[in-house]
Amino acid sequence: MSMLPAEDHKLIVEKLGREPNTLEQGCFLNLWSEHCSYRSSGVLLRNFKTDGKNVIIGPGDDAAVIKFDDEYVLSVAMESHNHPSYVEPYSGAATGVGGIVRDVISMGTRAVAVLAPFYVGPLDAEKNRWLFDNILQGSADYSKTIQVAAIRGESYFDERYNGNPLVNVVCVGLGKKEHVMTSISKAAGNRIFLFGSKTGKDGLGGASFASNAMGEDEEVPEKSAIPAGDAELERRLIDATIEIIEKGLVESCRDLGAAGLAGAASELADKGNFGAHVLLDAVPVKYEKMTAYEVMLAETQERMLAEIKPENLSKVMEIMKKHNVPAADIGYLTKEQEYVVEYQGKVEAKLPIRFLIQGVPKVEMPSKAPAPRTKDLVTQKPKSPETAAEVKKSVLKMLSSYNLASRKCVWEKYKETTLPTVVGESGGDAGIMKVTDKKGVAMTCGCEPAIGLLDPYAGAVITVIENAMNVAVKGAAGLCLVDNLNFGNPKKPDQYWILKQSVLGLADAAKKLNIPVVGGNVSLYNESDEFDTAILPTPSIGILGIVSFEKPIPTSFFKNEDETVILVGTTKVEMGGSEYYRVSGMETAGIVPSVPADYDKIVEKVVEVCASGNVTTAHDISKGGLGIALAKMVTAIGADVDLSKISGMSDEVLFAESPARVILTTKSPEKVMEMLKGIPAIEIGKTKKASELNMKLAAGSVVLTKEEIDEASSSIEKAMKLGYKNQTY
Template identity: 70%
Template sequence: MLPAEDLKLVVEKIGRQPNELEQGIFLNLWSEHCSYRSSWPLLKNFKTTGENVIIGPGDDAAVVKFDDEHILSIAMESHNHPSYIDPYSGAATGVGGIVRDVISMGTLPVAVLAPFYLGPLDSDKNRWIFDNILQGSADYAETIKVAGIRGESYFDERYNGNPLVNVVCVGLGKKDNLMTSISKTPGNRFILFGSKTGRDGLGGAAFASADMSEDDTPARETIPSGDAELEKRVIDATMEIIEKKLIECCRDLGASGLTGATVEMAEKGGFGFTMIVDDVPLFFDDLTVYEIMLSETQERMLAEVKPENMEAVMEIMKKHNVLATDVGYLTEDPIYRVTYKGKVEAELPIEFIVSGVPKCELPSEAPAPRTEALLSKKPALPADMKACILNMLSSYNLASRKSVWEKYAKTTLPIVCGESGGDAGIIKVTDQKGVAMTCGCEPAICLLDPYTGSVMTVVENAMNLAVKGALGLCLVDNLNFGNPNKPEQYWYLKQSVLGLSDAAKKLNIPVVGGNVSLYNESAEFDTAILPTPAIGALGIVSFEKPVPSSFFKEAGETVLLIGTTKPELGGSEYYRVSDLEDAGTVPTVPENYDKIVEAITKACATGDVTSAHDISRGGLAKALASMLTDVGAEIDLTALSIDRADELLFSESPARAILTVKSTNKIAEIMNGIPCTVIGKTVAGGGLKIQTGKEEIVLTKEEIDDASASIEKAMKIGYKYE
């Protein structure tokens, strides 16, 4: 069961052969998913502290200061492997798990963001996966009354067999209710509350640290299933016992189930723990101690309670109809003991369980460099540029997500403000301020240059905040990669971490938490996923001045292009559509991208910018098309001095944005030294007219809307897959 080298290390430490349960404890807690054994040496590059960081990496969720009264929590997790086998349950429990991470910090979940990465929708199975991922997320979020406020859906054939379901949750709370998972006092009892324990998710941490193959894929019935109605009661009960100061620490039961929670909570306080398995409520009477301790049944929480508070806690659980039992206690001696039916089933040094795992960098090797022939290759210039734009807008990676994401984001609470389909979502916290949030990644560019692609990922998310007038407050990551034991895959991971780290430091955005999801490879399709370092980011928004819309609002305004456009299309959606993904030079990130982000943020906070939109995937053509309402634009790009219309329209040069203003004076002053070009004006009618220098392209809003509806059309086809 336990790998030979790990088994040898354990035997040397404890002086005997571990039994089956003890091996299972090490197998799961020493997995990559729990211990970061090969990724931790890289993650140390991140700057995790800052003036607003209250709790950084290491707890269920990170916590940052919003103002003197309020705190924000944020966590990001993945549920990738389960979501391929049972996408509805996999996605639903992904939402449920990340929500419990947030409530364990004493904060109420107010929004979830979901970056999803899947195979193309021309496959019945992929449409089935996408539909069920959306439905599972939406149903769970709606039942627990948490808004699905933002997301990303990205399609590529290398996600066939291994879709990525990443979820970010943001919580809001009062500073006085802050909770951690650090245990406090020997003799205190531990209350397990929520669902009964079953076999679902058994060994999930170990499963998440292995390649997907048909030989070792668990049966669908063992994938954790969610009970959102119970989750809502658990949320309410948890918040009440925290607000009434009845518990000392709290944690969600996630990876490795009861074992993971009890071991890590006790060890953080420097104590031991005695687990009484007999008192764990069970779905099935025939569960073994191994199954009970390592099951990942959902909707379960664990809390440390002083003996004198036990009765009050149990009364609150009863009031909310939440099952709760006393399952163990903290001890002075640093030993982890599991007892069952009067017998000690496991007895291990607790610090060794947590810290004894060997951590080291693995061999890394860059893939063979692309040839000069590829770097210089370009598609023939399209004869019909209008048709080319419409074809691009119908690409699954550029098409409108409005209809399908409405399924996910159908939960709407009064606390949510802002607009659907913009760059960042906004949560109103006070009358004066709110929090903006965004998520996403640049997988295609990460494949060609993981360092640059990861820098662009941070810059793109910072720009999404900037166009709302918000500077980055913090970010979390979900590092989705292939098998780290393959030198090329480990190289992608290593370069991506360096890129994320360097960009976050330059933008002064602390990396406060995250998750590593490795071994994302499919034996079924003989593929590894694209390198996908997805992130979620927060920023603070002021409501003292109007927040810019993501869409054109008024005719007669000046349209400004901020930043520099270069003819660099390697990894762009245009080249992907042209079957030239590996061709061309990847974008170069301007050295002063921090100054660009800062200037755009400042400009968009003045109240003088009516609308603002970041330029990213799909370039200028996509950004302009996305801004259309019943107000359109007449655009002249001749001043950009790029000869080829496709390079002009579809370049994905980073750190660029479109702003519309009534007067350019103040904005030009703010943009001192940063490229700021007048490229047109807004007009009534909702259409788009673009002068490239060699031709004029006229697009109606109806043509753009029809092209952009390709995802909606694909999903209406349905699927014949179960």
């Protein structure tokens, strides 16, 4: 009985002229899975503009490589570990970090930072607290051990992530341009060199598992089948990989990820138009009597594959011994474009390698917009608070929303991962990593799932704008973008339509902002039979930008008294997809925020003014709106602001999530306003030496003290203190 889908099985038999054996079926099943082949999403990804003046290596390798300056390059990659993290959150999140770090290392760059966007069910449920706590701890512990800074993330909560949490990770690497490596193989006769952990049985079928809904077609695997991480070995593996690359001993290199050895060896060979002959008897294994299927398709972590010239094998092996990294010569590249696997004197698989890697049928699936929701009535809205006291109550309620509350207890998990090269405050708009005395890299990540639920195209566009603005307020233009497309079952026309609209939104916004999309990952089938739900549309992204240290970089929080507060951008009464409507139980009501036609010019002006040295504080306005952004900026310094001239009811002024808006403070308002000429910008108040925010609104003045803000914002910390009784689930 074939384990392959009927149509795939028929095509493969026609091509081979025979029935594929069990191992060969396993190779096709995993390499032709959505996770590995992008069989239903690949046609959509062609909409992305992937090149640019600073792009050295774009999509298609383990990671992208971007020019930083004449000496240094940055590498960047984004991946998901969603399904494993629901079954075993600690190991799932840890190995998610480990895998994306190896993607960066294989390019000849050393990992310097990770960014972690997580999407989980509400913390009122004990199991979600267990999931969130273990996801955080797993990623933090791994990052700490391998000495990579976790400097930015996102935590988003919604009941549709019950049963299917999302664990996405961005990794940024740094290296010298002369050490850049690729996975394009170079010459027949060169050896295939495997190094890292001994191969076990963990993660078997991981790629195909990640290409099914939780509970669909196959049983959710036992926890023992989820790959476990060994961060200590990874640390040694990193050092060994960098050393053999910098010494010029490697021709091509790649991480062993999805589909294990079956995927890595065949893909590396095919990229150079070669075949491969793999000798499984040489593979270091954890258990005796492992089958060829297990050795080839296990997704054991902490493993790398390199192409080595025969004359360099002994030098490479010496370096592996020095770092105490298991390693072996397991085969060679061939002129014949065949993938041959030999084990115990028998040929276990013999496949045309180009067909295995590129023969998967790629099609655009049928798509259809979802039926209109019965609650989608623009006239439906919460009752607006009428008095200043009622407005204040609404602000405090919003601050206590899990999606707006303080992440202090989250970042405390990562405090030991901070490195001396990380500069600026924690919890700000973007993380900043120092590269040279004069320049560094700003990085951010995130998504707008609630807006995407109502309008996936708009949600994706706003996702790009918000992330571009996060680096813009640090004086950095978007350098490159990576994405992780987390969606439901592409076989369902409504889910595929949502995916398609989201991709188009990301592509259009990135083009308008002139940010190349240099890599990413597609994670589909994120649906839960357990809860009968599909996740919210979650096109999570990461954006990098280059910052200059020659002038002060704006902080994200009020710093100096007696500075002018400036609001950049236009606030519109469009509340669809806002956290305010979600908190009010009316998430499907309202008009989705419209995007300013000139948002590219707004972002460009914000970059210019924030890089000028004339701005002390700059903060992007995103989830929660203007009122929440102002409240979160309060430190020992507060502000008096007049918002009464902005049209709309008080709650609409405070909580509308109109995109392309920022708050600036400056000692030179005339100079800054002159620089902002041509885009919407108004002076709204002054900072003061008092830990409070005083907002003048149509309903009256609302005063919030720092103590009140902090108390309301502590809901995540309070929820996590409740803990969980069940330690395993």
